[in-house]
Amino acid sequence: MIDWEPLLLTLKLALTTTFLLMLTGIPLAWWLSGSRARVKPVIETLVSMPLVLPPTVLGFYLLILLSPSGSLGGWLDQHLGLRLIFSFPGLVFASVIYSLPFMVQPVQSGLAGLPPSLREAALTLGKSRWTLLYRVLLPNIKPSLLTGIILSFAHTIGEFGVVLMIGGSIPGETKVASIAIYDEVEALRYDMAGRYSLILFAFTFFIVLAVHLINGNYFKKKAHDQA
Amino acid sequence: MIKLEFQKKLSFPSGEMNMDIALHMKEGEWVGIYGPSGAGKTTLLRFMAGLLRPHNGFLRINGETWCDTRKRIFIPPGKRDAAMVFQEFALFPNMTVDQNLAFALKRGEDRRIVRELIEIMQLEALKDAKPDRLSGGQKQRVALARALVRRPRLLMLDEPFSALDDDMRHNLQEYLLQIHRARPFTAMLASHSLSTLNHMTRQIAVLSEGKIISEGPSL
DSSP states (O other): OOOHHHHHHHHHHHHHHHHHHHHHHHHHHHHHHHOOOOHHHHHHHHHHHHSSHHHHHOOOOOOHHHHTHHHHHHHHHHHOOOOOSSHHHHHHHHHHHHHHHHHHHHHHHHHHHHHHHHHHHHOOOOOHEEEIIIIIIIIGGGGHHHHHHHHHHHHHHHHOOOHHHHTTTTTTTOOOHHHHHEEEEEEEEOHHHHHHHHHHHHHHHHHHHHHHHHHHHHHHHHHHHOO | OEEEEEEEEETTTTTTEEEEEEEEOOOOOOEEEEOOSSSSSHHHHHHHHHHHSSSSEEEHHHHHHEEEETTEEEEOOGGGSEHHHHOTOOOTTSOOOOHHHHSSOOOTOOHHHHHHHHHHOGGGTTTTTGGGGSSSHHHHHHHHHHHTTTTOOOEESSSSSTOOOOHHHHHHHHHHHHHHHSSSSSEEEEOOOOOHHHHHHHEEEEEETTTTEEEEOOO
């Protein structure tokens, strides 16, 4: 019998991470798309680092930073009583950093591709910057936004190294599906590892397929062909 | 009285241009800006709309300062009682014609002006269409209507009739002059068509390479 807990925990982690990335990644992408600040290339590089860095490196630095003897971890423990390592909130924190480029880059390039006159027209019509973002800019980059959301979600599902480094394998707390697969293989239970793997494979396949179908206007073309 | 001074160094792929413009005009009048492409017509309108900060300069509308570099005053675009019709229309692709116009309303404002403008601009049949379904002339009418929803004190029009056929151009020009008589506003009309400027404006400034090279009443 399959233990569904790691899969549900994976889903919870991916949903929470994606939601937080929408709150943080979209404003960051917006700033990057229009900024001429000197620090911009440095910020862009930092955002992109999880794409090229081994997850264990990121996991190691987060472990040092977030452990109770670390600077941020110590402060959080002392002032808020919050321990992020080997806990679900810690996994969320790490996942947000790890999946940041998957949200920021598509949204940033979508926003940069919009004509500047749309922004200018909304501003001359007396609209606030937030109204401009939510009513004009984001609705006009739906494919980029969807790509950012789905890739962030799918990428979080596929996390392993970072999770293992700062979360370990605590059932119900940090033992996500990718860790469960590793544990099952270690215990020579290949059939169980195979079931988890197949579920993850099928789930992520359909998510990424959905991005291609939606962004390729496949459904619209079909409707048009039939018309 | 509207008084402005505008100095800015602009860089283009083809080289640099020093904009240096001083202009006085009576409030409530139509003023034409004439000049070839690249003379600085759009740049001047963008400065007046608050979309471009000058290196040096000011803009005063009847004593009210919208911009003054010496006093470090800069009223942002949305806080200026102004509207602009963009040369490239700048319609919001995600909104229908009706929604584009309604977006220009102030919070809680009556929608009557939107209905009126849709009727006057002959856009009833297109009001539920998105901009990508419209022709150039139709887009231009929507852009003009959207600016008029604001009932601005200063209206800036950047080549607003260029994509219209003769009949529609004539109708819109007459309509604009009619609403101007009913509720005067100052209009800055940038165009490379002298006949349009002579018909619509009382004063014409001729721009070349960022400077006013002549100024006088229209014919």
